[in-house]
Amino acid sequence: MSRRAVLGGALAATAGVALGGTAAASPGGKRLRVLVATNEPWGTYHVSPLLAEARRRGWRLTQLVPDLSQIKPGDPVPTATPETAAAADLLVVAGAGDWPVECADRFRRLPLAASGLAYLGPQEAALARRLHPRLRVITAASPAAARAFAGYLGTRRSVRVVGSPQTDDLPRRVPEPGLVLVLTSVTHADDTGGAAPGTELLLAAAERLEAAGRRILVGLHPREDPALWDRYEISEVPSLEASARAEAAIGIPGTVFPLIAAVGTPLVGCVDPELTVPDYLLAVCSSTIDDAALAVSAVDKARLPGPETLADAIGPIGGSAGRLFDRWSKAARG
Structure with a gap:
């Protein structure tokens, strides 16, 4: 779309x-x-x-x-x-x-x-x-x-x-073949804020995608530990801007998900039994996975939801x- x-x-x-x-x-x-x-x-x-x-x-x-x-x-x-x-x-x-x-x-x-x-x-x-x-x-x-x-x-x-306000100047989407944006959350809570479970699942999903020949670009949450992701290319620009390069994005659902959908990049959500997010963040996902073995197929099939769902979330x-x-x-x- x-x-x-x-x-x-x-x-x-x-x-x-x-x-x-x-x-x-x-x-x-x-x-x-x-x-x-x-x-x-x-x-x-x-x-x-x-x-x-x-x-x-x-x-x-x-x-x-x-x-x-x-x-x-x-x-x-x-x-x-x-x-x-x-x-x-x-x-x-x-x-x-x-x-x-x-x-x-x-x-x-x-x-x-x-x-x-x-x-x-x-x-x-x-x-x-x-x-x-x-x-x-x-x-x-x-x-x-x-x-x-x-x-x-x-x-x-x-x-x-x-x-x-972040959608006031959206980047123009030019997807690069095989490029997947991995969107992290925060692995450990600190005084600045809490953490979201699911990092191990996302790490395993990234490994599966890389093994299947995908190029991995990591969009770090501002408080995430970059050392967890240093085997991959880490984006030097904000995740919203980086999403314009990706064929699809996969990550732990967060505030940036509807914004990336506004760019036109389809999303796959990694969900953990302990993770609680509003339904509308899940609704913008093409699908959600709770097993890393599903990552490659989910990314290959990723599509944007319908315009009513997007409009409601964005x-x-x-x-x-x-x-x-x-x-x-x-x-x-x-």
Whole structure:
């Protein structure tokens, strides 16, 4: 399926779904100061796709972190602790884990928004209801993500579908014969965030694919241990960009899966009995496997799902960062 077909389906599926505002800010619009807190306290990779829109609007976007101990030198995302953060107009929580809720408690006078910047399961988070009284807007990338995010927050309120900023500039797909992109998760949990089971299955699947003559390109999760994958070529560009080169991708289902489907690259999911992900991440997969012996056949047969499934999982394409920031602007203004 072409990217144009994916785009058309994604836009069509938003009919009747609450969408955000226009993509462009007015010239006289206020330059907002926004603080963001995520479930992965030091993981800035979910905020980095928002920096271009922040620069375009002249906004100051800062991620709140417990301390600077795990922020790498040169990280483009501005960070601050609650103690050092400058005055702000809005706090955005990207989840209801311990850290975002602690930040919400610390900044009680700020307007509060909740935005799903990464996938979250539909099970209600233990602390989610502490956020309810203050939430001015809730946003998510797609209709499916909105349903999962509402369940996670334990709310029946409308969730505004804005799209994913990472789909605003999708790479053009030019698949290379025999190239398979392997998408890792995180093998070991750390203070920055949790891990997803399934690495052993994925490693074994990669070995099977290589033995069958496939070229393996590895798209590492930002927190994955690269030493586990150093026998293969590791992509020097983000997985979304690398997916444009691949005939198919195989990996542990995560936030990037719908984005790669938007590029037009079919996906195979590696699932572990202990792995729990929202159904829509599995729905964008051509198939899922729980045995490495199935990897070669699954990759050979990989196809994109139908346009309705894609649209539900991907959301609107183009102008997504603008829609998100418009929603934040309205929340800050009250």
